Amino acid sequence: MQNKILGGILLVAGTTIGAGMLALPAVTGHAGFFPSILLFVFYWAFFAYTALLVLETTLWMDGNTNLTSMARRTTGKWGEVFTWVVYLFLLYSLSTAYLAGSSDIVLEFLNSFFKTSVPGWVGPIPLLCIFGFFVYRGARYVDGINRILMCGLMVTYAITIYFLAPHVDKELLFQKNWRFLLISNSVIATSFGFHIIIPTLSSYMNYDVKKLFTAIVIGSCIPLVIYILWEWVSLGILPLEGDYGIIQGYREGYTGAHLLTGLLKNDSLTSVFRCFAFFAIVTSFLGVTISLHDFLADGFKIHNTGSGKIKISLLTFLPIFVFMWINPRAFLTALEYAGGFGVMLLLGFLPALMVWKGRYTVGFPSRFRAPGGKKTLLAVMVFSWLMVLLEVVNKLGFTHYITGL
Numbered sequence: 001m002q003n004k005i006l007g008g009i010l011l012v013a014g015t016t017i018g019a020g021m022l023a024l025p026a027v028t029g030h031a032g033f034f035p036s037i038l039l040f041v042f043y044w045a046f047f048a049y050t051a052l053l054v055l056e057t058t059l060w061m062d063g064n065t066n067l068t069s070m071a072r073r074t075t076g077k078w079g080e081v082f083t084w085v086v087y088l089f090l091l092y093s094l095s096t097a098y099l100a101g102s103s104d105i106v107l108e109f110l111n112s113f114f115k116t117s118v119p120g121w122v123g124p125i126p127l128l129c130i131f132g133f134f135v136y137r138g139a140r141y142v143d144g145i146n147r148i149l150m151c152g153l154m155v156t157y158a159i160t161i162y163f164l165a166p167h168v169d170k171e172l173l174f175q176k177n178w179r180f181l182l183i184s185n186s187v188i189a190t191s192f193g194f195h196i197i198i199p200t201l202s203s204y205m206n207y208d209v210k211k212l213f214t215a216i217v218i219g220s221c222i223p224l225v226i227y228i229l230w231e232w233v234s235l236g237i238l239p240l241e242g243d244y245g246i247i248q249g250y251r252e253g254y255t256g257a258h259l260l261t262g263l264l265k266n267d268s269l270t271s272v273f274r275c276f277a278f279f280a281i282v283t284s285f286l287g288v289t290i291s292l293h294d295f296l297a298d299g300f301k302i303h304n305t306g307s308g309k310i311k312i313s314l315l316t317f318l319p320i321f322v323f324m325w326i327n328p329r330a331f332l333t334a335l336e337y338a339g340g341f342g343v344m345l346l347l348g349f350l351p352a353l354m355v356w357k358g359r360y361t362v363g364f365p366s367r368f369r370a371p372g373g374k375k376t377l378l379a380v381m382v383f384s385w386l387m388v389l390l391e392v393v394n395k396l397g398f399t400h401y402i403t404g405l
Contacts, residue, residue, distance in 0.1 A: 005211050007143040008201055010150045012219025015287025016194040017153065018098070018280055021227060022273070024191065025234035025256030027184045029246030032176030033235045037228055039181055039188050044224045046348070047192040050380060051216050052370040053351035054198045059207060060364040066199045066298035067350070074354040074362060083350065084299065090342035091196065091292040095320045098285040102127045103324070105278050124324050128317055131282060135289045136313045139204040142290045146283060153279035159272050161229055167264065168236030175240065183250075186343075186391050191227065194220065195347045196291035199298075209368045234260065292316050341388055348384035352377045 028036035057070050067087055072080035103123030111117060134141045198216070205211055234256045239245045244263040249256070257273040293316045300315070302308045356377045358364045 004205050005214055007147065008205055008211065008215030009219040009222070010147055011143060011197055011201060011287060012194050012215055013222040014146050014150050014153070014283030015197045015291075016192060016220065016223040017226060018191070018284035021191060021230060021280065022255040022257040022277060024187065024227065024231065025238060026246060026249035026254060026259065027187045028231065029235050029238060029240065030177060030180035030250065031184060033173040033231055035176050035178050035181055036184065036188070036231055036235075039184065040224060040227055040231075043189050043192045044220060046380075046383075047195070048217065048220045049370065049372075050348055050351045051195050051198060051220065052213070053355045054195045055202070055212055055216060056366065056368050056370045057351065057354045057358060058199050058202045059209065059367045060358055066295045067196075067346075068295065068299045070199070070354060071350065074357040079350075079353070083346070086342050086346045087196075087295060090346060091288055091295070092319060092323065093342075094288045095285065095292065096323045098281050098288065099124045099127060099320055099324050102278065102281045102285070105274055105281070108274070121325065124321065127282065127285065128321060131286055132289070132313065132317050135286065135293050135316065136309060139200050139290060142286050143204070146286055149279050149283050149286070153276065153283060156272055156276035156279060157226060160269070160276060161233055163266070163269055163272070164233035164237060164260065168233055170236065172239070173232070173236050182390070183394065185387065186394065189387065190343050192220070192223065193343045193347045194287070195351065196295075197287050200290055200294045213368070230256075238263065289316055341391060344384045344387045344391075348387070349381050352380040352384070
């Protein structure tokens with residue numbers, strides 16, 4: 001069981017950490033290191049708390065379950081429909097984005113290895129065939145391969161920090177402009193979401209409350225530490241203005257990794273970044289798709305054995321593959337909206353609403369009770385909708401008048 005605790009911690013951390021963290025410096029650098037870190041800590045605490053709300057709701061259910069049945073039993077039919085729409089949009093968008101990101105890395109590798117141009121349609125096939133197999137086999141197999149990938153992620157991350165640390169200029173870390181937190185809010189929030197793995201994790205860990213609590217708390221702390229160190233080296237090196245500066249990166253959509261490699265002109269660092277991005281993408285891809293796989297099995301009431309597993313796998317991966325081939329950019333654009341809206345509604349508002357209904361209306365007996373009462377749950381729901389409204393303001397361009405960007 002101790003082995004499963006480690007696996008649970010790594011699944012939480014792996015689902016949370018995505019290649020999107022490479023883009024964080026470009027959107028947080030305007031505000032500065034210390035304002036960004038405060039927002040990191042706030043969102044870590046917020047989502048760690050709402051994850052415990054999801055755990056409380058999961059433990060009310062009998063046997064294998066997922067967010068659809070949890071929403072139906074606590075909030076009724078409208079809650080189930082709401083969950084279906086937001087969940088599928090968010091997870092298919094995330095999966096497509098990860099597939100697109102990995103496709104570029106795979107194509108670069110194949111083109112370099114074979115010394116020829118490989119067709120673009122080949123890019124997503126290795127990720128789907130290799131890692132889709134582990135999702136098909138279930139959580140135990142995903143746990144096993146995820147441990148190996150997380151080791152690769154940690155090694156490449158440590159090498160990156162080691163290379164970059166000597167270049168940090170402490171004076172750059174003290175630049176700050178609080179109003180620019182408006183543009184980084186949704187990206188930071190999206191970087192701390194992992195709740196979709198909790199129902200699958202609960203079943204895998206035999207609904208052991210103490211061990212699940214440990215996996216969630218420690219697993220969510222790992223990304224916080226990784227993000228803070230990444231911000232330290234990135235914002236301590238990147239200038240605000242000029243070539244490969246933060247303003248250029250934000251306006252042209254470059255990641256922090258792109259800016260750093262361009263500024264430092266180090267081929268070895270570029271290779272390490274590419275490996276790190278691959279590990280980050282695949283660990284997130286595994287966490288998202290195993291969650292989507294179990295969600296569809298629960299929603300469509302398909303037994304996870306024999307022909308049922310094939311049906312669930314097709315429902316999980318075929319739409320992602322089709323979206324990737326038809327118009328991958330459309331879904332990557334949708335991902336920008338899904339991050340701000342889907343994450344706050346699905347991982348903020350919904351868990352608080354389900355616990356409110358389950359505790360105070362239905363009266364489920366609790367094996368585990370997250371801290372806080374009605375006032376805390378109400379505050380979570382109100383804050384979630386305020387952040388959705390802020391994202392609407394951002395998308396309409398009104399923050400331009402405040403930030404000048």
